Amino acid sequence: LFAGLEELRDLPALTPDGFRIKLYANTGLMADISPGLKHGAEGVGLYRSEIPFMEHDHFPTEEQQLQTYRQVLKAYAGKPVTIRTLDIGGDKLLPYFRFSEENPYLGWRGIRFTLDNRPIFMTQLRAFLRAAEGLHNLKILLPMVSRVDELEAFMQLLDDACAQLDGEGIDIEKPPVGIMVEVPAAVNLLPFLAKRIDFVSIGSNDLAQYLLALDRNNSRVSHMFDNLHPAMLREVYRIVTECRKFDLPLSLCGEMAADPLAVVLLLGMRIEALSMSAYSLPKIKWLIRTLPAEVAEQTLQEALLLEHENLVRDLVKRVL
Ligand code: PEP
Ligand code: MG
DSSP states (O other): OHHHHHTTTTSOOBOTTSOBOEEEEEEOSGGGHHHHHHTTOSSEEEEETHHHHHTSSSOOOHHHHHHHHHHHHHHTTTSOEEEEOOOOBTTBOBTTBOOOOSSGGGSSOHHHHHHHSHHHHHHHHHHHHHHTTTTOOEEEEETTOOOHHHHHHHHHHHHHHHHHHHHTTOOOOOOOEEEEEOSHHHHHHHHHHGGGOSEEEEOHHHHHHHHHTOOTTOTTTGGGOOTTOHHHHHHHHHHHHHHHHTTOOEEEOSGGGGOHHHHHHHHHTTOOEEEEEGGGHHHHHHHHHHSOHHHHHHHHHHHTTOSSHHHHHHHHHHHO
16 A cells, blocks of 8 residues: 555646645655655645754754755745744743743744744744745745734835845845634634735644634543534635635645545535645545545535534545
8 A cells, every 4th residue: 555655646636526636745844855755745835944943052043044944945946835934832932932821822922922023033034035045936824823913014024024135135036925824813804814915824733722722732621622523614614715715825734634534524625735744645645536526525515514523523434
């Protein structure tokens, strides 16, 4: 079976009835680059930039960051590489910048942290833009957006970074900017956010956590954390529908993208792209190439009528 999956590398993720999904790799470690390419990733859907920050004992300099990002952008030359700005806070803390909060998941996370620490943000943006020089494959992704003004502040900062580099004679181009939709507030704000962004990526891990009010690392409640929870399915379907309405390219980059049962339903929603760990790519591509989108769509319609995740799971298992 494994050999069979490997042979899929150069074949498109195309259903038997002709629906095409793009498959991207999640990465952050240099060691993840070649598995992604080996398994046929069409680009990087999520580069978690906090991972290289965790490998240092100080904030990496612009030069250090530039080298790291450039390696990924070069390895995937000709294919899109979506680099997410620093997403620390919650359970992701840097050993050299510790802070403690009573409710860390509701606190200083993602873009909230970087907007409050402008020099760190500016250094990272300059490194992004310089790393992409001549390659034209960078896309910037913003984590934990929950307000329109965060996006406005970011766009100003990006303009400033572009102007600075331009003034230094560095030939940069302004990359597409997208947001992670992982806080329920962002779902409600999509009509306002849509005109300011170029794409959306659903962060299903955090979206489920905030939608279901569940910490999956808390053993008392973690058994209820489930991507097939009816509220989660409805939320994701709503995002897919809204993005289609606003003509916004959409991908999903949380663990849900690597769960075959969830992928059946995402295929039923006609999601256009999924991003996952490189090692899950062959299995998910095999599934997409096996299951007609029309069958997935019927399954989704039935699943949306079910009140419990176990019923959803049973239904999809039967179809599979
Ligand atoms: C997510 O929240 O689904 C996601 C992909 O981001 P992270 O797991 O890095 O928070
Ligand atoms: Mg997240």
